[in-house]
Amino acid sequence: MMCWRVHLCLLVALVQVFGIAARTNTDDFVALKSLKEEWENIPPNWDGDDPCGSNWDGISCSNDRVVSITLASINLSGHLSSDIEGLSALQTLDLSYNKGMTGPLPSSIGNLQNLSSLILVGCGFSGPIPSSIGSLQKLVYLSLNLNKFVGEIPPSIGNLSNLYWLDLADNKLSGTIPVSKGSTPGLDMLVNAKHFHFGKNQLSGEIPSQLFSSKLTLIHLLLESNQLSGSIPSSLGLVQSLEVVRLDRNSLSGSVPESLNNLTSVQELFLASNKLTGPLPNLTGMDLLNYVDLSNNPFDVTGIPPWISSLQSLTSLILENTHIEGRLPVSLFSLFQLQTVGLKNNRINGTLDIGSNYSNQLQLIDLQNNFVDSFAQRGGYSPQIILVGNPICDGGTENYCTVPQQTNSSYSTPTKNCFRCDSAKTASPACKCAYPYSGDLVFRAPSFSNFGNITIFASLEQKLMATFRSHSQPVDSVTVNNPTKNVDGYLVLNLQVFPSGQDHFNRTGITRIGFILSNQTFKPPSGFGPFYFNGDNYPNFADLAAGSHKSPSSSIIIGSAVGASVLVLLLLLAGVYALRQKRRAETAVKKSDPFGSWDPSTSSGGVPQLKGARCFSFEELKKYSNNFSEMNDIGSGGFGKVYRGTLPNGRLVAIKRAQQGSSQGGLEFKTEIELLSRVHHKNLVSLVGFCFDHGEQMLVYEYMINGTLRDGLTGRSGIRLDWMRRLRIALGAARGVQYLHDLADPPIIHRDIKSNNILLDERLNAKVADFGLSKLMGETESGHVTTQVKGTMGVLDPIVAANMAPGSVEKFVDLALRCVQESGLNRPTMGEVTKEIEYIMELAGLNPNAESASASESYEEAKKGFDHPYTNESLFAYSGGYTPSKLEPK
Numbered sequence: 001m002m003c004w005r006v007h008l009c010l011l012v013a014l015v016q017v018f019g020i021a022a023r024t025n026t027d028d029f030v031a032l033k034s035l036k037e038e039w040e041n042i043p044p045n046w047d048g049d050d051p052c053g054s055n056w057d058g059i060s061c062s063n064d065r066v067v068s069i070t071l072a073s074i075n076l077s078g079h080l081s082s083d084i085e086g087l088s089a090l091q092t093l094d095l096s097y098n099k100g101m102t103g104p105l106p107s108s109i110g111n112l113q114n115l116s117s118l119i120l121v122g123c124g125f126s127g128p129i130p131s132s133i134g135s136l137q138k139l140v141y142l143s144l145n146l147n148k149f150v151g152e153i154p155p156s157i158g159n160l161s162n163l164y165w166l167d168l169a170d171n172k173l174s175g176t177i178p179v180s181k182g183s184t185p186g187l188d189m190l191v192n193a194k195h196f197h198f199g200k201n202q203l204s205g206e207i208p209s210q211l212f213s214s215k216l217t218l219i220h221l222l223l224e225s226n227q228l229s230g231s232i233p234s235s236l237g238l239v240q241s242l243e244v245v246r247l248d249r250n251s252l253s254g255s256v257p258e259s260l261n262n263l264t265s266v267q268e269l270f271l272a273s274n275k276l277t278g279p280l281p282n283l284t285g286m287d288l289l290n291y292v293d294l295s296n297n298p299f300d301v302t303g304i305p306p307w308i309s310s311l312q313s314l315t316s317l318i319l320e321n322t323h324i325e326g327r328l329p330v331s332l333f334s335l336f337q338l339q340t341v342g343l344k345n346n347r348i349n350g351t352l353d354i355g356s357n358y359s360n361q362l363q364l365i366d367l368q369n370n371f372v373d374s375f376a377q378r379g380g381y382s383p384q385i386i387l388v389g390n391p392i393c394d395g396g397t398e399n400y401c402t403v404p405q406q407t408n409s410s411y412s413t414p415t416k417n418c419f420r421c422d423s424a425k426t427a428s429p430a431c432k433c434a435y436p437y438s439g440d441l442v443f444r445a446p447s448f449s450n451f452g453n454i455t456i457f458a459s460l461e462q463k464l465m466a467t468f469r470s471h472s473q474p475v476d477s478v479t480v481n482n483p484t485k486n487v488d489g490y491l492v493l494n495l496q497v498f499p500s501g502q503d504h505f506n507r508t509g510i511t512r513i514g515f516i517l518s519n520q521t522f523k524p525p526s527g528f529g530p531f532y533f534n535g536d537n538y539p540n541f542a543d544l545a546a547g548s549h550k551s552p553s554s555s556i557i558i559g560s561a562v563g564a565s566v567l568v569l570l571l572l573l574a575g576v577y578a579l580r581q582k583r584r585a586e587t588a589v590k591k592s593d594p595f596g597s598w599d600p601s602t603s604s605g606g607v608p609q610l611k612g613a614r615c616f617s618f619e620e621l622k623k624y625s626n627n628f629s630e631m632n633d634i635g636s637g638g639f640g641k642v643y644r645g646t647l648p649n650g651r652l653v654a655i656k657r658a659q660q661g662s663s664q665g666g667l668e669f670k671t672e673i674e675l676l677s678r679v680h681h682k683n684l685v686s687l688v689g690f691c692f693d694h695g696e697q698m699l700v701y702e703y704m705i706n707g708t709l710r711d712g713l714t715g716r717s718g719i720r721l722d723w724m725r726r727l728r729i730a731l732g733a734a735r736g737v738q739y740l741h742d743l744a745d746p747p748i749i750h751r752d753i754k755s756n757n758i759l760l761d762e763r764l765n766a767k768v769a770d771f772g773l774s775k776l777m778g779e780t781e782s783g784h785v786t787t788q789v790k791g792t793m794g795v796l797d798p799i800v801a802a803n804m805a806p807g808s809v810e811k812f813v814d815l816a817l818r819c820v821q822e823s824g825l826n827r828p829t830m831g832e833v834t835k836e837i838e839y840i841m842e843l844a845g846l847n848p849n850a851e852s853a854s855a856s857e858s859y860e861e862a863k864k865g866f867d868h869p870y871t872n873e874s875l876f877a878y879s880g881g882y883t884p885s886k887l888e889p890k
């Protein structure tokens, strides 16, 4: 039962021996390949031709189809190729926060019939939004904000009947807001949309009356900072669902329609900085209003409106420069949530009396430049009051007669008094030094104006953490810092997200966290209102830390071959680092003890029991790799780089060097290292040693001069793999797997046999790599192992088919097919597989036990090698001392 995954894997190996790989849909692979060619800084594991099978960062698949690409904040740069259309099953595309993504959005994107989320927040895209976007019938979520799009909002967007979220803010869009006319669609048709976020563009013309109807279900209407003119249509009052209305910073004129106070769900109302005339709008009945800003409009001169003290939810009343005159009612200040009263530049006169019953949240009363002539001071008062520019301050020196430097105290997540972190790391609230993911959280219409309130921001932190946790993200803690109101009236604060377990995030982590923020999976606590996140590039992936920005196409050979397992190992190994650094700060490291950082108290048990693997010092490996020179750089991956090194005895090794540290996984690391050092077989790549010294973590493997089988099959390594060599390689791989399965103690299931994980030595002996990723069989829960069949149709090179013995290929295919039988009972064991390949080789006139030919020998020469005296080196004698007699099928 447990072994049958191994059989499937072997099938893949066999199929690949026939010259093929990959299970990802060909169109998808070709499209991704084309996208890749246009991009820089693609994830290093975007290598090979099986994006789905080899789990490319940011790519999710359903069966063989790519359904999601999420690549936020990884510093991706380049253009979006029109070949994106090849990904016809794509449902989600998120390239947010990659400012280097520029150029137009290709029109062909309209062919992605299944696309439901198109999220390109904070990139550098330009040109018009293609009208073809209107054919994306399944689109639910469209966020193109924070780019450089120009031209009009395509009317075809009105065709997107499933659209829920439409964010086009922060671009250079111009023209009018399109509404339907005849057969031309328009935004008035988007009856399922909840969000129109069009702020910070250059939209002009009137807001069409037709845009609004009682069919709309909008909750957020954000049209601020455009060039809209004309009057506010009375039809706005029909959209009863509205909660946030921002029409401020336009050129709207005329009087505010009376229907406005029909919008009884509105909490935030911004009409500031327009040319609105007539009476101040009557807001009576808008009982949920928190934040009202009607400033800077030439309203008719008016007395204090009666509703001003009737809005029980009011936190912020901002009516600067609105031609209000008369005396402020005391009752205004007793609105129990009131925080800010901004009435600068009006004609308020008489005595300012805030009573004794004023809101305990009251923070600021700004009455600069009015006609207040006295102030009824009743005992001590806590809010900040500014009366500069009023008669009362003529020659006055009281506190309220000076403009304070800073009106709002600011918030920062409380942190302990931490030790200083070295290099570019930052101390988390729990004093762990790490590289946080950061960016700006921008709230477009918060309901409050007190930016010093700990309770409010703590609730934001809690909600962020709860969201990351419920989506299983490796987040240790978050901080929010320095909330400020920017020129657009947005609340901007800096967010830092700290990794848990290790001191940096990997690309999967960043892209997922980025997605949680870009697609609004995270919903802020009530009161924060609509937001967007503008993430920074994350420059601290392990492979970037040393300044390597090399294209991953140059990283092959051992890198891809032993990559995945070592990545895991090194991350685990790196885990020891942070812990170690910390301890180093307290006590001097026992340099002589290579296992000094294995602290039994951190559940990692005793020092590792290593068989044969040697402990290298940093200095040694530095020397052997010629100071990790560029010339010896033979690949890289998520874990760091791989260097070729030469030991003093002339032996070549591959040194995998991790870049970053983390603080967990001591036990796992130890287990893996012990496992790797114990497993010795001629057909398994062996661990020569390791290093953790100077805060460095490295694994040293035997060097495989002929690279991966994949390189051999694709011709990249320049080795001709004829049928005989392929059979030998298949046999070697099978024997390696059989050893893991039948002879290793405890048995090991590899789980990831593929041509990239089969390396070839100088004599083209196949060696299986990457079994560090394997699961010990004893630990496998109820013997349940994923058994998805990988691999695609094999294509047999006709030359190969002609170079081979009659009958052997049929038998080989037959064997392969038996390995993927539905029922475990019908599948052969690894032992049987090995025997069968041996038999096939004998049929073909080859000695399965003969030493492999060297890569430089031709087929003919190699055939002579068949007579090559049987070397004394038993297949199983490789330091493990196993003899063939032990190799019995299960």
Ligand SMILES: *[C@@H]1O[C@H](CO)[C@@H](O)[C@H](O)[C@H]1NC(C)=O
Pocket: 065, 088, 089, 090, 113, 114
């Ligand atoms: C699009 O989605 C539908 C419904 O989920 C599915 O049947 C169809 O196969 C998908 N199209 C592609 C090209 O994947």
Ligand SMILES: *[C@@H]1O[C@H](CO)[C@@H](O)[C@H](O)[C@H]1NC(C)=O
Pocket: 131, 132, 134, 135, 137, 155, 156, 159, 185
């Ligand atoms: C609107 O969608 C229909 C399919 O539902 C399509 O035929 C039509 O071309 C689209 N119109 C525009 C303007 O995109």
Ligand SMILES: *[C@@H]1O[C@H](CO)[C@@H](O)[C@H](O)[C@H]1NC(C)=O
Pocket: 214, 234, 235, 237, 238, 240, 258, 259, 262
């Ligand atoms: C106010 O809302 C109700 C309910 O949607 C609607 O029937 C009425 O016409 C609206 N009044 C105005 C003046 O828009």
Ligand SMILES: *[C@@H]1O[C@H](CO)[C@@H](O)[C@H](O)[C@H]1NC(C)=O
Pocket: 261, 282, 283, 284, 285
């Ligand atoms: C404001 O509206 C309310 C309710 O619609 C009404 O009772 C009141 O008279 C209006 N006030 C003014 C000044 O128009």
Ligand SMILES: *[C@@H]1O[C@H](CO)[C@@H](O)[C@H](O)[C@H]1NC(C)=O
Pocket: 325, 326, 327, 349, 350
């Ligand atoms: C305040 O202004 C109002 C309206 O302009 C005026 O009627 C009133 O007399 C003024 N009161 C004082 C004390 O100046």
Ligand SMILES: *[C@@H]1O[C@H](CO)[C@@H](O)[C@H](O)[C@H]1NC(C)=O
Pocket: 360, 361, 450, 453, 454, 455, 456
């Ligand atoms: C902070 O906000 C909370 C929730 O809105 C409120 O209950 C509390 O009174 C506020 N604290 C201060 C000091 O304003």
Ligand SMILES: *[C@@H]1O[C@H](CO)[C@@H](O)[C@H](O)[C@H]1NC(C)=O
Pocket: 474, 506, 507, 508, 509, 567, 568, 571, 638
């Ligand atoms: C990336 O990080 C996530 C979460 O910490 C982890 O589950 C995953 O295994 C990591 N990926 C790699 C390739 O190490």
Ligand SMILES: *[C@@H]1O[C@H](CO)[C@@H](O)[C@H](O)[C@H]1NC(C)=O
Pocket: 117, 140, 141, 165, 519, 520, 521
């Ligand atoms: C964001 O993505 C998650 C996960 O795919 C999805 O469940 C959610 O509906 C998306 N949110 C929006 C607003 O589309």
Ligand SMILES: *[C@@H]1O[C@H](CO)[C@@H](O)[C@H](O)[C@H]1NC(C)=O
Pocket: 040, 041, 075, 077, 100, 537, 538, 539
């Ligand atoms: C982003 O990539 C560019 C090269 O494409 C590089 O110059 C820059 O330093 C990178 N920035 C970060 C923050 O990694």
